Amino acid sequence: MAKHHATNKAGQRPAGALGLLAALVTLAVIALTAPASALSPDDAHCLSCHQSAGMEKQLGNGESLSLHIQGDRFAGSVHGMFGCAACHSDIDPAKHPGDAKPIASKRSFSIGRAQVCATCHTDQATQWSHSVHAALVRDGNPMAPVCTSCHSPHAVMKGAAQAMETVPCKTCHSDIFGAYATSVHGTLRAAGITQAPLCFNCHGAHDIKVPTAGAGLKDTCFGCHTDAVAKHQIWLPNAQLHFTVITCPACHSPTAHRKVDLMLRNSATKEDAVRPIGVPEFQGPPDGAAGDKGLDPATLFTLMQTLNRTGVKNKTSIKGMLDVSSGVEAHKIAAASEAIKNCSTCHKAGAAAFQSVTISVAGAGGVPVHYGITKDVLHSAFSIPSIGGFYAMGATRITLLDVLLALGLLVGFGIPALHLTIRWLASRPTDKPGSAKPDSADQDKKEG
Numbered sequence: 001m002a003k004h005h006a007t008n009k010a011g012q013r014p015a016g017a018l019g020l021l022a023a024l025v026t027l028a029v030i031a032l033t034a035p036a037s038a039l040s041p042d043d044a045h046c047l048s049c050h051q052s053a054g055m056e057k058q059l060g061n062g063e064s065l066s067l068h069i070q071g072d073r074f075a076g077s078v079h080g081m082f083g084c085a086a087c088h089s090d091i092d093p094a095k096h097p098g099d100a101k102p103i104a105s106k107r108s109f110s111i112g113r114a115q116v117c118a119t120c121h122t123d124q125a126t127q128w129s130h131s132v133h134a135a136l137v138r139d140g141n142p143m144a145p146v147c148t149s150c151h152s153p154h155a156v157m158k159g160a161a162q163a164m165e166t167v168p169c170k171t172c173h174s175d176i177f178g179a180y181a182t183s184v185h186g187t188l189r190a191a192g193i194t195q196a197p198l199c200f201n202c203h204g205a206h207d208i209k210v211p212t213a214g215a216g217l218k219d220t221c222f223g224c225h226t227d228a229v230a231k232h233q234i235w236l237p238n239a240q241l242h243f244t245v246i247t248c249p250a251c252h253s254p255t256a257h258r259k260v261d262l263m264l265r266n267s268a269t270k271e272d273a274v275r276p277i278g279v280p281e282f283q284g285p286p287d288g289a290a291g292d293k294g295l296d297p298a299t300l301f302t303l304m305q306t307l308n309r310t311g312v313k314n315k316t317s318i319k320g321m322l323d324v325s326s327g328v329e330a331h332k333i334a335a336a337s338e339a340i341k342n343c344s345t346c347h348k349a350g351a352a353a354f355q356s357v358t359i360s361v362a363g364a365g366g367v368p369v370h371y372g373i374t375k376d377v378l379h380s381a382f383s384i385p386s387i388g389g390f391y392a393m394g395a396t397r398i399t400l401l402d403v404l405l406a407l408g409l410l411v412g413f414g415i416p417a418l419h420l421t422i423r424w425l426a427s428r429p430t431d432k433p434g435s436a437k438p439d440s441a442d443q444d445k446k447e448g
């Protein structure tokens with residue numbers, strides 16, 4: 001009866017370490033007293049009904065919930081030894097199913113029931129609560145995963161979440177998985193080389209963040225590729241600067257379309273659960289729907305002024321990044337011999353990478369929403385304060401800015417755009433003109 005004792009403890013939601021300890025003690029006791037895959041009489045009782053195939057419950061929204069549980073799979077799972085009651089302590093066998101209550105929908109049932117996992121797995125639950133997925137669940141996204149979307153509650157098999165065949169991410173991000181599978185990492189992983197990363201080695205499993213926020217994932221790459229900066233430095237001048245303004249996939253996914261993405265940032269970007277930025281100011285037709293024109297520089301300027309109007313605490317700036325055009329392309333990392341090495345891919349007038357520009361606001365859960373913007377924005381005087389000198393020599397030079405820098409003083413107050421620009425710069429209390437420079441994100445991160 002040690003089992004019921006520990007179960008009740010878990011049901012009372014003890015502090016995490018205590019819960020896991022209780023669970024482990026239970027595990028040890030049961031492992032000593034019963035063969036691993038045998039079901040207790042209590043569990044056999046539950047299964048006397050729930051083992052029957054086709055058993056269903058009609059839910060409030062018209063869905064039907066399958067009540068069929070595979071007893072043998074459960075017995076072989078990591079939780080088999082704990083018994084049904086470890087997670088269903090709310091069910092009183094004497095009254096069930098007579099006292100069963102209506103259930104509104106599968107989704108509400110899942111979100112509610114998954115809370116029980118936290119009684120033993122406090123660390124994972126805390127990490128998950130700070131993830132982009134949890135932020136999306138809170139925002140009402142019906143597809144965002146809770147514990148049981150990734151770990152089937154009655155069949156958690158040891159090691160399944162880490163295996164390429166059964167990694168949970170592929171059920172929802174199947175297109176990305178497809179791209180990953182053909183990448184240098186995916187091919188190695190499929191060949192059994194576990195040093196090569198699978199989804200969670202780069203993104204984490206529970207504390208998944210928006211990968212383009214903050215400094216991005218390049219520090220994760222450096223975690224394994226420790227000599228990467230030194231190796232690039234050999235042929236690439238100022239490799240650190242290049243790493244700050246170009247994502248790794250932009251050079252290492254050789255077949256990808258490249259674009260400049262201008263990301264709106266403010267201090268909220270540094271928070272765990274990123275709040276929307278640029279919404280609703282930038283709301284309009286999403287990328288593509290606006291035709292090939294998109295926002296023009298003057299509109300961008302006005303929108304930035306609206307965002308940073310007097311009295312607004314979190315000033316918004318723009319971080320420019322040379323990136324691939326889609327999440328799928330980001331995962332087609334090829335062998336290093338195929339990577340972009342030719343300087344003129346970027347450093348020449350009219351370089352393809354600078355012909356396509358998007359602006360990203362942080363939408364629900366902080367997930368970026370991209371809007372098209374005309375490429376003139378990279379050249380325009382309107383953009384100086386916001387783009388902060390993001391330009392590749394020869395390709396997108398903001399000529400006016402270069403002239404000013406060369407002269408080392410500000411002349412030409414007759415130019416209205418510049419005049420506005422200077423007024424706008426002066427009205428920003430904390431942000432210096434240079435602070436919108438692409439590398440400010442990394443500095444933010446170090447300071448925070």
Ligand code: HEC
Binds near residue numbers: 042067091097
């Ligand atoms: C006598 C057959 C029977 C037994 C034994 C039984 N159940 Fe059920 N169970 C049902 C039926 C029937 C329903 C559907 C009730 C309804 O439609 O409202 C159900 C529903 C459920 C649900 C869905 C949630 C809900 O409240 O409707 C869970 C979870 C559940 N049972 C778990 C268990 C567990 C755990 C045990 C063992 C402690 C168990 N059941 C024993 C027949 C049984």
Ligand code: HEC
Binds near residue numbers: 085087114
């Ligand atoms: C590790 C925790 C855990 C254990 C152990 C467990 N369950 Fe569940 N059970 C859950 C969760 C969580 C859900 C809600 C799943 C979802 O999102 O639909 C659930 C749902 C159910 C349902 C509703 C149908 C469904 O799949 O959603 C039934 C019936 C059920 N459990 C019966 C059982 C029985 C019988 C056992 C023992 C043989 C058992 N459970 C053991 C966590 C557990």
Ligand code: HEC
Binds near residue numbers: 079148153156
């Ligand atoms: C009563 C405590 C308890 C509850 C409740 C519980 N677990 Fe566990 N779980 C454990 C223990 C203990 C282990 C370690 C088992 C082992 O190492 O053999 C474990 C292991 C796991 C693993 C690791 C599997 C692997 O690959 O080794 C996952 C994933 C997991 N649980 C998910 C869940 C989910 C999801 C829920 C909620 C539906 C849940 N657990 C509820 C105690 C619990």
Ligand code: HEC
Binds near residue numbers: 128146149151
């Ligand atoms: C988006 C999918 C996903 C969600 C949601 C998720 N997990 Fe996991 N979980 C994984 C993956 C992938 C692994 C394997 C990670 C690894 O080995 O580093 C894992 C591993 C685990 C483990 C084994 C120990 C560890 O940390 O590696 C436990 C326990 C666990 N998860 C519990 C939970 C609980 C509890 C929740 C809900 C709060 C949850 N998971 C939500 C994907 C997920």
Ligand code: HEC
Binds near residue numbers: 132141149173208212
């Ligand atoms: C049950 C479905 C589901 C599963 C399983 C799942 N995700 Fe997600 N994930 C989503 C949804 C929905 C979004 C919201 C963005 C979208 O609609 O594409 C999202 C967003 C993300 C984002 C942020 C996207 C962005 O544009 O910034 C990342 C990163 C991510 N998931 C990684 C993972 C990883 C890694 C795993 C496995 C450990 C995983 N997901 C498992 C549904 C899922």
Ligand code: HEC
Binds near residue numbers: 177178
């Ligand atoms: C080698 C590290 C690495 C691995 C392995 C990896 N990713 Fe990513 N992932 C990234 C990077 C880097 C980005 C950001 C790309 C960018 O800058 O646009 C990203 C972006 C994403 C996004 C956001 C896509 C978007 O539309 O912006 C999702 C979702 C995602 N990854 C899911 C996954 C899944 C699922 C897997 C496993 C099949 C996976 N990732 C494997 C590094 C990785």
Ligand code: HEC
Binds near residue numbers: 221228236246248250
């Ligand atoms: C400007 C384009 C460019 C960028 C940006 C870039 N790389 Fe590279 N990388 C290359 C090229 C080209 C090679 C092959 C160099 C050679 O010929 O030896 C290479 C080689 C590599 C190699 C294998 C070389 C080795 O021996 O270590 C790794 C690993 C690598 N890069 C990782 C990264 C990571 C991580 C990032 C992001 C922080 C990154 N690269 C950013 C172009 C780039």
Ligand code: HEC
Binds near residue numbers: 333
């Ligand atoms: C968990 C460790 C790990 C992480 C994280 C990781 N890699 Fe790798 N990567 C490897 C291993 C192992 C190989 C194959 C052996 C090698 O060439 O170093 C590899 C190979 C590569 C290669 C091919 C090198 C060649 O010589 O052809 C490139 C390019 C690369 N990785 C880029 C990246 C980028 C970009 C990231 C981050 C988005 C990243 N890696 C994250 C482990 C990792």
Ligand code: HEC
Binds near residue numbers: 246389
């Ligand atoms: C994938 C595109 C890309 C490739 C390939 C590339 N660069 Fe760059 N480079 C950039 C961008 C973007 C900047 C940043 C400009 C800015 O923000 O001021 C930059 C900046 C520079 C700078 C200015 C550094 C400074 O200290 O201000 C130099 C010099 C430079 N690149 C030289 C090279 C050389 C030489 C090569 C080839 C070996 C090369 N780049 C390859 C995109 C690229």
